[in-house]
Amino acid sequence: MAAGLIARQLTKQGVQSVVLERGGDYRGGPEARIPTQRDELRWDTRLGLMQDAASETYTVRRSRSETAQPMRRMTAFLPGTGVGGAGNHWSGQVWRWADYNLALRSRYERRYGHGSIPRDIPLQDWGVTYDELEPYHDLFEKLFGVSGQAGNVRGKLIPGGNPFEAPRQNAYPQRPLEITEAGSIFKETVEREFGYKPFPSPAANSPDPYVNPDGMRLGACQYCGHCDRFICEANAKATPDVLLYPWLEQQANFELRRHCQVLAVDYDRTSARARGVRYLNLLTGEECFQPAATVILAAFTLTNTKLLLTSGIGRPYDAATGEGVVGKNFCFQANSGIPLFFKDRWINPFLGAGSTGTIIDEFNDDNFDHSGLGFLGGAYIGVNVTSGRPISARRVPPGTPRWGTAWKKANADWYAHSCSIGAQGSCYPHRENFLDLDPDYTDAFGQPLLRLNFDWRENEQRVSAYCTDQALKIARAMGATIVGPAVSRTSPFDLRLYQGSHVTGGTIMGSDPATSVVSPRLQHWDAENLFVAGASVFAHNAGHNPTGPLAALALRLGDDVARYMAKPGRLA
């Protein structure tokens, strides 16, 4: 996602660029055509579009005293591969985070006092303000034809939108998606019973045919229920391979080189400059070197960190001392859900788009008073009905036998009448949650696997418990026949469960080189001509999907690099 956005800005400003992509194209293949596109087993269950764990996966340990084990199947989160990366199989939620997130440490200290942030939670300000990013949020929404209901236009609150939204200069370029039946029940309930302000999820699923400022087109979403984890055959999901690369490849000063596995950034320690990148041409088996005046790492979040570590650029983070930076502040998201069963309501889960959600933000981030709660952070709470795919999206009431006639009866009775209410929780950095290189395991290219040192720490478990409890109160008021178990996110981190793909951090941004890998301009502190883009620069993760800020930062970086190319030096 980030690479295509950066390349667009560079190309527009006459800078010549090459994007190295490890995968190939999906357009025109079975993953993008009817009927093979609608194959749940192939693309969802068997993860046909995802990074191949047999070639490259991650090891995981929950504390430094453990020996890490490889995640042998890509399960807990799902990195993509191919032109457009994870931006192809995404669901399309595009958020503008609450503006204070970019200066979160200052915000909490100002509101709750200087001792309010525990010592083992290294929150830090990002060094960029929302006002600087606003025009880039706006540009991204237009490029990707984002649909939604504005909540705050130039400080004026708009009914029906998110009252906690950061102020925007313009409304969304497209109307919201149609609401689902479950969304309607949720909306009525939270308005009537709690006085909350529900709103439609902002979505890069196009409700109508759309032409973006580059003349690139989206079709109208068909609410087919095969969005997240799939390629949209209707060209209605805004993705880099629909909106960015076809345009870029028509430009004379751009080249996309597919099937190129980047192995390392070639770094000259003496001059503190990146000379270019080494990559393996997967079509010939040849190792190649691409010299470059400027190198931008815009791989999947975790790959950015891995490449810096394997290239020996920057000081690796050391959890024992808290010093060093590469691999620091690795975060995930503390998500949870509660199944609901409505005997007399037709939920029809198969009628949905990737982002047909109805959401409240009353309990997200610092939108509520944390005094005395014993944790920091929060979650959005809502009903996302996005798929009725029957292998994965079937729910049966608690106590249902796992097989036999009673199991079939429960499936027959409840499939079309169930949904779940979910909480997508923030995840703040913890001193012991970090990334480094595994000492034992290697990938198909002979490089070490990246090791995730991660567990759900006290703060995130409390966030999840509190927000899941809020969701449960709503669930109980929704008139469901049966409310399923409310299970919040707890330790130990379980590799058998998909928990979302929003991993962040590892190459974080900030204004202090002692606590960040890149500057607020995303310029590497130890290599002036090296930049990093993607959610790896996030200093923490909020209770919203990361693509909005990721995209805004990437577009701004494109402009910054064009500026840098014209006049090299440290960007202020």
Add this chain to the structure above:
Amino acid sequence: MNSERHAQQSRRDFLRTVALSAGVASLPGTVRAADAVEPAQAPAALEATVYFSLGPDEAAFVEALVTVLCPADEYTPSGVDCGLAVFIDRQLAGAFGKGERLYLRGPWRSGRPEDGYQLPLTPEKFFKVGLAAANRACGQKHGQDFSALSAADADAFLQDVADGKFSQAEVALAEWFNELVYPLFTQACFADPLYGGNRDKVFWKMVGYPGLPAVNGVNMVKYRGKPFPGSRAPKSIEDFS
């Protein structure tokens, strides 16, 4: 070159043969061209399920297994008649069974449950050693193979396996059942019939999943909160091909 082409040719013939018999078997009660030519052959084809991966004893176990998990009742025919054993066999014989997308490099260390799968075995091999271990555990408890148990005993035995009651078995049987066998069972029920299970879309009809309709833009509004007509006649990949 010649022998390679020959091998490809015969494999193709083999596949065509199998596909034909599976095709006949998948549509009981409907008239197909093959039936019209040689009607007497049809029942034979129905009985002669060809397995790629499973040997006869393994097939007997799996057929008994899917009959317990999916007995013939008012919702569906028996698991065997729904193609569930065929689905499992095809998955084991295919890319999934051979370890596609599975990281199979050492070192190998026994993990904790929350580490997920940590065995140096492809899913096909794990399935088979688990099956053999389950049969041995069954023999010790009941004095006979799993496939010879009464329906009630077989059901209770699987419940014990799932609940980890056979902790002495040399294979982690609860993990084997809960993380390999059971997911294959639900996939067999609900995946597209293309893969051999969910024959005649019987499980989609059972729950009311409409399958692959390409256009729901209008339906999204028209059938919000109402019974969806498409649920009565689901469409599969074959229907669109």
